[in-house]
Amino acid sequence: MIRLTIDGQEIEVREGTMIADAAARLGIDIPVYCYHEALGPLGACRMCLVQVEKMPKLATACTTAVAEGMVVHTSGPQVDKGRKGVLEFLLINHPLDCPVCDKGGECFLQDYTFRYGPPQGRFQEPKIQKVKDGPINDLILIDQERCVLCQRCVRFMDEYVGEPQLLLEGRGVETVVTTVEGKPATSQFAGNVIDLCPVGALLAAPYHHKARPWNIERQESVCTLCPVGCTTLTTGRDGQIVRVEGRPVVDRNWGWLCDRGRFGFDFAVHPRRITTSWLNGREEAAARTTREIGQWLRQVIENEGPDRVAFVIGGLHTTEEAHQLYRFATEVVGSTGVVVSRDVPGYLPRGLNGTFEDLAAADAVILVGTDPYESVPVLHLRLRERLKNRRQPVQLMGVAPRELGRPTLPVDTLVTHVGHEADVLAAALKRGAPQHPVVETLVSKGAGIGQGLSEADLARLGDALLQSERLVLVWDGVEPEVEAAFIALAQVREGKRTRVLPTFGPSNWRGFERAGFSAQYAALTQVLEAARDGEVRMLVLWGADLLREYPDRRLVEDAYQKVQWLVAEGLFLPTGHEAFSAVVPGAGPGEVYGTYVNMEGRLELATPSVNPPGQARPTKSYLTAWAHALGRPFVVDDEWDPYDDASADLLPDEPVPTTITPIAAPVSNPGEVELVLSAMVWDNGIPSQILRSRMASPLARVSVADAERWGIREEGLVRVESRGETIELSVKVDERLTPGRLLVPLGGSTIPANRLQAGPVKVQRVEEVQAR
Amino acid sequence: MKPEWRGWAEEAKKQFPRANSALLPLLHRIQRSEGWLSPETLADVAELLELSPQYVDSVASFYSLYFKQPVGKRVIHVCVGLSCMLAGSDDLMHALEEKLKISQGQTTPDGEYTLLEAECLAACDLAPVAQVNLRYRGPIPPSEADRLLSEEVSS
Amino acid sequence: MSQTYYLLRHREVPNIGQIAVYRAHGGYEALRQALKQYQPDELVDLVKRSGLRGRGGAGFPTGVKWGFLPKDGRPRYLVVNSDEAEPGTFKDRELIENNPHQLIEGMIISSYAIKANEAYIYCRGEFLRGYEELSRAVQEAYEAGFLGDNILGSGFSLNIFVYRGAGAYICGEESALLESLEGRRGNPRLKPPFPAVAGLYGMPTIVNNVETIANVPPIVTYGAEWYTSMGTEKSPGLKIMSVSGPVNRPGNYEIPLATPLRRLIEEYAGGLKDGRQLKCIIPGGSSVPLLTPDKLDTPLDYESILQAGSMLGSGGCIVIDDSVCIVKASHRLVKFYREESCGKCTPCREGTYWMADVLERLEMGLGDERDLATLTDVADNINGKCFCPLGDASIGFLVSAINHFRDEFEAHVREGRCPLGAKVYDTANY
Numbered sequence A: 001m002i003r004l005t006i007d008g009q010e011i012e013v014r015e016g017t018m019i020a021d022a023a024a025r026l027g028i029d030i031p032v033y034c035y036h037e038a039l040g041p042l043g044a045c046r047m048c049l050v051q052v053e054k055m056p057k058l059a060t061a062c063t064t065a066v067a068e069g070m071v072v073h074t075s076g077p078q079v080d081k082g083r084k085g086v087l088e089f090l091l092i093n094h095p096l097d098c099p100v101c102d103k104g105g106e107c108f109l110q111d112y113t114f115r116y117g118p119p120q121g122r123f124q125e126p127k128i129q130k131v132k133d134g135p136i137n138d139l140i141l142i143d144q145e146r147c148v149l150c151q152r153c154v155r156f157m158d159e160y161v162g163e164p165q166l167l168l169e170g171r172g173v174e175t176v177v178t179t180v181e182g183k184p185a186t187s188q189f190a191g192n193v194i195d196l197c198p199v200g201a202l203l204a205a206p207y208h209h210k211a212r213p214w215n216i217e218r219q220e221s222v223c224t225l226c227p228v229g230c231t232t233l234t235t236g237r238d239g240q241i242v243r244v245e246g247r248p249v250v251d252r253n254w255g256w257l258c259d260r261g262r263f264g265f266d267f268a269v270h271p272r273r274i275t276t277s278w279l280n281g282r283e284e285a286a287a288r289t290t291r292e293i294g295q296w297l298r299q300v301i302e303n304e305g306p307d308r309v310a311f312v313i314g315g316l317h318t319t320e321e322a323h324q325l326y327r328f329a330t331e332v333v334g335s336t337g338v339v340v341s342r343d344v345p346g347y348l349p350r351g352l353n354g355t356f357e358d359l360a361a362a363d364a365v366i367l368v369g370t371d372p373y374e375s376v377p378v379l380h381l382r383l384r385e386r387l388k389n390r391r392q393p394v395q396l397m398g399v400a401p402r403e404l405g406r407p408t409l410p411v412d413t414l415v416t417h418v419g420h421e422a423d424v425l426a427a428a429l430k431r432g433a434p435q436h437p438v439v440e441t442l443v444s445k446g447a448g449i450g451q452g453l454s455e456a457d458l459a460r461l462g463d464a465l466l467q468s469e470r471l472v473l474v475w476d477g478v479e480p481e482v483e484a485a486f487i488a489l490a491q492v493r494e495g496k497r498t499r500v501l502p503t504f505g506p507s508n509w510r511g512f513e514r515a516g517f518s519a520q521y522a523a524l525t526q527v528l529e530a531a532r533d534g535e536v537r538m539l540v541l542w543g544a545d546l547l548r549e550y551p552d553r554r555l556v557e558d559a560y561q562k563v564q565w566l567v568a569e570g571l572f573l574p575t576g577h578e579a580f581s582a583v584v585p586g587a588g589p590g591e592v593y594g595t596y597v598n599m600e601g602r603l604e605l606a607t608p609s610v611n612p613p614g615q616a617r618p619t620k621s622y623l624t625a626w627a628h629a630l631g632r633p634f635v636v637d638d639e640w641d642p643y644d645d646a647s648a649d650l651l652p653d654e655p656v657p658t659t660i661t662p663i664a665a666p667v668s669n670p671g672e673v674e675l676v677l678s679a680m681v682w683d684n685g686i687p688s689q690i691l692r693s694r695m696a697s698p699l700a701r702v703s704v705a706d707a708e709r710w711g712i713r714e715e716g717l718v719r720v721e722s723r724g725e726t727i728e729l730s731v732k733v734d735e736r737l738t739p740g741r742l743l744v745p746l747g748g749s750t751i752p753a754n755r756l757q758a759g760p761v762k763v764q765r766v767e768e769v770q771a772r
Numbered sequence B: 001m002k003p004e005w006r007g008w009a010e011e012a013k014k015q016f017p018r019a020n021s022a023l024l025p026l027l028h029r030i031q032r033s034e035g036w037l038s039p040e041t042l043a044d045v046a047e048l049l050e051l052s053p054q055y056v057d058s059v060a061s062f063y064s065l066y067f068k069q070p071v072g073k074r075v076i077h078v079c080v081g082l083s084c085m086l087a088g089s090d091d092l093m094h095a096l097e098e099k100l101k102i103s104q105g106q107t108t109p110d111g112e113y114t115l116l117e118a119e120c121l122a123a124c125d126l127a128p129v130a131q132v133n134l135r136y137r138g139p140i141p142p143s144e145a146d147r148l149l150s151e152e153v154s155s
Numbered sequence C: 001m002s003q004t005y006y007l008l009r010h011r012e013v014p015n016i017g018q019i020a021v022y023r024a025h026g027g028y029e030a031l032r033q034a035l036k037q038y039q040p041d042e043l044v045d046l047v048k049r050s051g052l053r054g055r056g057g058a059g060f061p062t063g064v065k066w067g068f069l070p071k072d073g074r075p076r077y078l079v080v081n082s083d084e085a086e087p088g089t090f091k092d093r094e095l096i097e098n099n100p101h102q103l104i105e106g107m108i109i110s111s112y113a114i115k116a117n118e119a120y121i122y123c124r125g126e127f128l129r130g131y132e133e134l135s136r137a138v139q140e141a142y143e144a145g146f147l148g149d150n151i152l153g154s155g156f157s158l159n160i161f162v163y164r165g166a167g168a169y170i171c172g173e174e175s176a177l178l179e180s181l182e183g184r185r186g187n188p189r190l191k192p193p194f195p196a197v198a199g200l201y202g203m204p205t206i207v208n209n210v211e212t213i214a215n216v217p218p219i220v221t222y223g224a225e226w227y228t229s230m231g232t233e234k235s236p237g238l239k240i241m242s243v244s245g246p247v248n249r250p251g252n253y254e255i256p257l258a259t260p261l262r263r264l265i266e267e268y269a270g271g272l273k274d275g276r277q278l279k280c281i282i283p284g285g286s287s288v289p290l291l292t293p294d295k296l297d298t299p300l301d302y303e304s305i306l307q308a309g310s311m312l313g314s315g316g317c318i319v320i321d322d323s324v325c326i327v328k329a330s331h332r333l334v335k336f337y338r339e340e341s342c343g344k345c346t347p348c349r350e351g352t353y354w355m356a357d358v359l360e361r362l363e364m365g366l367g368d369e370r371d372l373a374t375l376t377d378v379a380d381n382i383n384g385k386c387f388c389p390l391g392d393a394s395i396g397f398l399v400s401a402i403n404h405f406r407d408e409f410e411a412h413v414r415e416g417r418c419p420l421g422a423k424v425y426d427t428a429n430y
């Protein structure tokens, strides 16, 4: 530790800390443009000048590391003049268009000019002319005249994301930030440069000229589009959300978002968003529909008993809404079928759930099934950051039915057959701890074969699983038996920390669980089977779209057929809504106050920016109305609080289960092509017009080798046969995909993946009738 | 992409112990044969050296001797550094502009000459000095500007 | 004037650029001697004792710099800086075009001394001929067994690589040079770490100027005492001064340090042409303050020039006579820095742009009373606040010009034209 004095205050910081960061800890604000802690020092803008005693010149606080006994002054005539000078330099070629700039009021240049006083305006020369409102892509604009060449954007894309799609072109005062030959930046992380830009050079196209800072308010919120739960700021204007920005949280996250989350906020105003009710397939006034549903409820409860009503929650609801629904279902109705909608069968015991801090401290990270880049994008950035920290090396491996590595994140992937992930984990444990009783139990049914993998592969995995001090696994939940392998692993590792980050949805499933619902797949299946068998008369789907989500579509179809009343609440009409008795419009994120629980089991609070549109209502409005119809008291308990005193913003910890369930021996008949199901945040069933162009291309993928075999160039149409069903799929060729695999997004709105089953499938190319 | 470029790229990579050092030499070599570096050429170079096109574009645009626009057969760099200025380089440049009927920075319509300013060429003893296709010519008093246009040039 | 040359030997020995000629005149004997009679550390010590200071501009003692290399077993590199682009300096060009083997011999000895097995020469892009000569000479040296494996049976191996830049003065700054050598934009690097600790490809690297290294073979041959017998205690040895401007014999002159400036101008360079009168002199390349005629008797050594108010720098001596407009000269130099600023840091990028514009306007007679104060203040806002020394270099001459010739600047404003009637082309902007 190093002790130094800044503006008369003493502080002790780690060796290697920059003066700027040390000052920030004391709450002393040193102005910066180019510096960003995540990107490291650059020293380009020279705004952060400070005076260090015994140094002949002013020093830049962002590049000068602290030293024992150092005495720093962050203001004073010399410092102020230096900074004022730099500011003036930045302004000489900066256009005077603050009044029409989207960043007006949120701009470092404006702020510092205010602080250091405006320059005397003694620059009389013509300003250099550059491009204004040039596109970085269809979502991001650049005004090169406003750019202060801090390089944050270029460095972020290049060094941090590893997709160097922005560049500095030219030299000296003619230097500009641009894309190569005007080719649009395609990275799904490109939007972050808007937040990073300290001035109004990089702008969100959808927000361009939309609002002025003095007529907006930014609310702290959370992105609900995937389980990472990135912290955001939402800007509402005239009853609509018009912008989402990343929100850094000190010591926790840098505020990065993926473009799906940043620009996908418009689902709230999407044409498919419902703002009126539907009754028996037709639009109907909300009051009438609500009343009708209330009567059905009463009928079922009174005539057939409360157990004949079942509730399935899903979608983007808050934990509080889930709790209200849970209490209504169990206390007012008296139902026992209260479950969470699931699109994969896996489950993770709370006690094994890890945090991003675990990830940052891990010495081994193993991706099981999941490709974070596609399913939980910002986790991909976290993994890159972890990998870049060379002081603490980390081993990154994968166990999945396809290659998971990509140029920006090399992963030592053991490519398994579909459905063999649990077996391969067991096989590695068997190599690593052969005599261990836990392992013996785990493989007692013949698992642990490791088909297609070499002894060296399995030994390497075994080492990573057992030798690492702090192990983090990241899991997609597609293969349920993996849970048993995790439990066994944690036991074999004894005291060494073993944690799992689940990447499956719904985004707030842990919150629903906290509210009382069962998130076990078996519980959901049981409800659906009961419905199919005629034991459920009324099925209430709260944000859930089972025909799209639930892995076995046929069971859902049968259940829907059989129940008398099928009622749904949501932002959109559920799949097959024609057959529904009633659909009521719900409130979405940004429209209600509440918490979401992310993949870490961390509670995150969101404040609404706008009211629900049209006749859309928050959960409690409906519940109160129905309780009234039932003549039963129901006071919405607004005081309920999912937080726990002991665990702060994490859900309370629980012990890890101790029972070891043996893993079944894997089916070893792979077939020529195996279907891989995988969550993709770009097709998670939530529409966006802003992102239309990026969502357009087919998401199902075939490998280069298979494409050649089937005569597919870049994109094509294939017929896939599985479970006796045949569907046609648009596919595109994916260089990274392992040959012999067909990759299909889970639960997407474009492909009915749940009509297929993971594992061997028959694939045939469909001759295109016409050029599409 | 010209077929021989592949070979050149391999040579450039082998010329130095580490492949990063191959970029500038390869750009030099290709520009020598092509005259300039078109966007397509830069993209080809990126592919040949397994670099991103952004990287190559950014690097090439930093250096004044890489031409991102077509240039004439003879590229005349007139040094306008202080020592050359003291010896009359402004007049030399002016004389050339008049003779070629172009301003500095431009190329004659027939594609014969490109006239460019150079910062100090480290040949102040030859002031006023110029380079024709990077071969020194000097001293060239303004009255003898013609010499730069007529002499044989090697490339 | 008869003179014994050590660095500019090609003036006595025609074709010394050919290895046969170079060897016939004792070439590569210093190398033989160094490999046979010295341990590497002893050579470092020899260079330390000779007091040789870097000739690239900063004048840092070469042996001391070599001693900074960490002894941690990592590979080390020698990089020779032949990016010479500072206005007024043209000595390295003459050396590489005419006497390349002396540089190569110096590089082999220096590499042996610092235990490097790879050495690079970074030639500025405009030095096409110099690059070709060096490439040819390196090839000859390989063929003669002075490069490659096990040189002269000593067990020491060295490869030399010749690299050509592509037009960017900033690449003369050592860390920008290394960036460029690694195939990147020539932006200077953050220091520390200094190249001696983490340089080319992250390895310990010594960057030296061409002339610095060319001094090494004679030092080995004639000894440290010979070297210290010339010049002063702190500035021993030989220096090549480049003289340009309106003198009778512009060119490079090899002089013992501490030779009076007057002698360089009047005897070596033959005095001013056509009876012109001296207005001022830039003694060490475009980035140093000017000296007025009253300083003509200053000895050309690092300390004396500093005391006189300027710097010896790279030894580029530009003579300015009284027909020259000081505003125009200032504009020309500042414009050079504007063109060559890498653009990374704000004060250098914007400040040079601003100053050049003000100076241009002044020169055209379009200035106003505030301009001089603005210029001085802008220069102050650049001073000591840039990422690399280029920013400071851009104000060295200007500030001294304003100090010494304030009247002339003011006259431009007062009279609304250049009082010396300097011609200005290209006024289209105004």
Ligand SMILES: Cc1cc2nc3c(=O)[nH]c(=O)nc-3n(C[C@H](O)[C@H](O)[C@H](O)COP(=O)(O)O)c2cc1C
Residues within 6 Å of the ligand: C053, C054, C055, C056, C057, C058, C059, C060, C062, C081, C082, C083, C084, C085, C086, C169, C170, C171, C172, C173, C174, C175, C207, C208, C209, C210, C212, C213, C388, C389, C390, C393
């Ligand atoms: C802007 C700038 C340009 C420079 N140009 C050169 C140059 O062209 N040649 C050179 O040898 N040194 C140049 N230098 C100095 C180098 O950074 C470095 O100090 C030198 O090469 C070290 O060699 P020496 O110790 O032998 O002098 C330059 C420095 C700066 C800041």
Ligand code: SF4
Residues within 6 Å of the ligand: A146, A147, A148, A149, A150, A151, A152, A153, A154, A177, A196, A197, A198, A199, A201, A202
């Ligand atoms: S665009 Fe913005 S972030 Fe990027 S360099 Fe310019 S000012 Fe900085």
Ligand code: FES
Residues within 6 Å of the ligand: C170, C188, C340, C341, C342, C343, C344, C345, C348, C349, C386, C387, C388, C389, C390, C391
């Ligand atoms: S020249 Fe650009 S930072 Fe120094």
